[in-house]
Amino acid sequence: MQPENLVGTSSRIRRIIGECEAIATSRSKVLLTGESGVGKEVFAHYIHKLSRRCDAPMITINCAGVPESLLESELFGHVRGSFTDAHRDRRGLLEAANHGTILLDEIGEMGMRMQTMLLRFLETGEIQRVGADQPGKPLDVRLIAATNRDLWADTLKKSFRTDLYYRLNVVHLVVPPLRERQDDIKPLLFHFLKLASTLENRIMPELTAEAVTYLEHYAWPGNVRELKNLAERLVFRCSGRAITIQDLPLEIGTPDVVEAAAADPWHRLVSECYDRMTIGRESFWTAVYEPFIHRDMTREAVRALVRRGLEETRGSYPLVVSLFNIPDEDYRKFMRFLHKHDCHMPIQAFRMLRSFTPPASAEPHTPIVPASAAFAIGSAV
């Protein structure tokens, strides 16, 4: 059952809740990824709470918050005299979490030396306190790692160990940003307004439809954390009365932005997906295909994306494939997908978009690739 402190009704959040419930009782390591403030820690706690380890401790360490030189002794403990300030033996957080769960938050910030030590622990289950001459007893700790980084990209850049990545990535849960799950905004807001009003002993402000529309069309770069902070401010500002647009911070949006988004509900989603593929280098398969298959994206939105791709490439499907970061060998699969779901469109109209004469040196049939597409293709790996 969904706990009180885990709010969300969108299909994507319900799916993650289902996955947590399915894996909670296993020993599997879990990798939680997603932008900062999306709720990774909330899900980690939920997994622990549902597991057989729920009566043992759940300990969180923020790997970015502890200097690398201290992280080893924090995690593994130390023996007296092993360094200047080590006045007595001290157990580390892994030992403290024995039979329970440890959350290694911001694991992507962990340095190479610690990564190697963590890998050794994951392979043997044994820890060696700093300054000890032999390893201690094996521990039974479930490990959950969280990060807002693309760890796979970090392995390619050699800043994260590939073997450690595979060890951690047994179950991978991706928590989507708030802007991709609009349905959650209203229930979350209500939850935080109620929580803050109770804590501050104030009358809860009233949510108006107009304010909700504004908030639902905002991009929430700080995700749920940002929304929680706003709710806390609104409790002071609007206690006992309705929240008006004037009460909202300026960055939430101007009326025309909101009107345009309301009149064209998938317009923003389309732009975001397009940017994620062309600027963020995400593949069509994860940015579009997956949400479409899970009914989080409409056929109209997919069509709009393909249309935009064809406009950008002047009607070339092979270039759209590159633009959308689809591997060359998936070209046929992509075309089959478009035909099957009625998202394929004839290219003639887009070819006519070529309104200027190609340079003399260009081949007559070479499509003219605009700068953004050229970038996407040039930097494809």
Ligand SMILES: Nc1ncnc2c1ncn2[C@@H]1O[C@H](COP(=O)(O)OP(=O)(O)O)[C@@H](O)[C@H]1O
């Ligand atoms: N689904 C949710 N329901 C209720 N509160 C949430 C939810 N997601 C996030 N929060 C709250 O938002 C804040 C940020 O969440 P957190 O788990 O720390 O994010 P992350 O670890 O991804 O940076 C916390 O105060 C958390 O309690």
Ligand SMILES: [Mg+2]
């Ligand atoms: Mg966090």
